[in-house]
Amino acid sequence: SWPNYEDIYKKIIEVATFLDLPRFPDITEDCYLHPNILCMKYLMEVNLPDEMHDLTCHVVKVTGMGEVDFLTFDPIAKKGKTVKYDVQAVAVIVVVLKLLFLLDDNLEWSLSNIAEKYNEKNEEDKPWFDFRKWYQVMKTAVDEKKQKWEEARAKYLWKSEKPLYHSAIDRSVVYKRREMVVSLQKQFSTLVGSTPTVEKQSPSSFQFSWTEEGSDRTCFHGHSLQGVLKQKGQSLMTKNSLYWLSTQKFCKSYCKHVTTYEESNFSLSYQFILNLFSFLLRIKTSLLHEEVSLIEKRLFKAKYSTTKKKSSRSRKARKC
Incomplete structure (x- = not known):
């Protein structure tokens, strides 16, 4: 919020x-x-x-x-x-x-x-x-x-971008598992034919854009x-x-x-x-x-x- x-x-x-x-x-x-x-x-x-x-x-x-x-x-x-x-x-x-x-x-x-x-x-x-x-x-x-x-907001997944681990010993294991999960998700998405996750856009202080080409809105x-x-x-x-x-x-x-x-x-x-x-x-x-x-x-x-x-x-x- x-x-x-x-x-x-x-x-x-x-x-x-x-x-x-x-x-x-x-x-x-x-x-x-x-x-x-x-x-x-x-x-x-x-x-x-x-x-x-x-x-x-x-x-x-x-x-x-x-x-x-x-x-x-x-x-x-x-x-x-x-x-x-x-x-x-x-x-x-x-x-x-x-x-x-x-x-x-x-x-x-x-x-x-x-x-x-x-x-x-x-x-x-x-x-x-x-x-x-x-x-x-x-x-x-x-x-x-x-x-x-x-x-x-409704679709947002409230999860950490970096994997959490309890001790330094578990760090390598947790990261390895995370990499495997991400890799499997990508392979599954390719097989199913779903659209890949769109990369995050660079931050902007503007919420509206009135100069986009092909826009039917009047500027x-x-x-x-x-x-x-x-x-x-x-x-x-x-x-x-x-x-x-x-x-x-x-x-x-x-x-x-x-x-x-x-x-x-x-x-x-x-x-x-x-x-x-x-x-x-x-x-x-x-x-x-x-x-x-x-x-x-x-x-x-x-x-x-x-x-x-x-x-x-x-x-x-x-x-x-």
């Missing part, structure tokens, strides 16, 4: 603090753990347009999450904490998707209709990104991946975001001017968690996006939702400060 992400996160801090380790090497823009690089990786992983990378970089810059001091782990610091690098990167992508498509089970489908009509009329031009089509492709891919993963990496962006002066802006916050109110400092996540309170599109990335990282959906909320808190400081002022005023009014 996969180890719990939060448990590993806590153990990292505890061990580093206990060993009194010095400040870790700086996480710069050239480092693999920098959010800009990780965002690029996960945009490729989930088959989203390359043009989204400029937007994720902008969010990272505005929120200050790309700063060296923010990213670098320092156990000696009073508030020793480490950044959840991968979770943070995919959370940035979720925020950008909300900025572009709102993810309210309404606007994203309206924009998809526009993109679909444009692509039908302009087949030779660079296609516009169609959220609905992407959703269908990704849902099929994830369902297949989940099924294969579950089947592989959206080269698709354009013109359908959801508009030119304003020398800069591009999102056509969508609305945004809803994942968390309206954060828990107090003494609470163990930052925010709670209940699926029924959120749109189906938002749930799908969270479930998609949670599956990739093998984390709880609530953990990703929490990270999205924290990024939004940094991105929309004005909104949260306004809400805080209103709540404080209402308290004063009650006291009076």
Whole structure:
């Protein structure tokens, strides 16, 4: 089974603090753990347009999450904490998707209709990104991946690759027997005509591949975001001017968690996006939702400060 992400996160801090380790090497823009690089990786992983990378970089810059001091782990610091690098990167992508498509089970489908009509009329031009089509492709891919993963777990033989022996004297005998068994299995497979065991593939950090030849799945990496962006002066802006916050109110400092996540309170599109990335990282959906909320808190400081002022005023009014 996969180890719990939060448990590993806590153990990292505890061990580093206990060993009194010095400040870790700086996480710069050239480092693999920098959010800009990780965002690029996960945009490729989930088959989203390359043009989204400029937007994720902008969010990272505005929120200050790309700063060296923010990213670098320092156990000696009073508030020793480490950044959840991968979770943070995919959370940035979720925020950008909300900025572009709102993810309210309404606007994203309206924009998809526009993109679909444009692509039908302009087949030779660079296609516009169609959220609905992407959703269908990704849902099929994830369902297949989940099924294969579950089947592989069910078929997996929990045995040691190296033979076990009780003493050094038995070592040669045990290895000899193991070689004989493997040899007999190969001969039997040849006689029966069964397919030989496929060799283990080299490890890869990608779970999906969208560039394989002969694949009938659409690759959206080269698709354009013109359908959801508009030119304003020398800069591009999102056509969508609305945004809803994942968390309206954060828990107090003494609470163990930052925010709670209940699926029924959120749109189906938002749930799908969270479930998609949670599956990739093998984390709880609530953990990703929490990270999205924290990024939004940094991105929309004005909104949260306004809400805080209103709540404080209402308290004063009650006291009076």
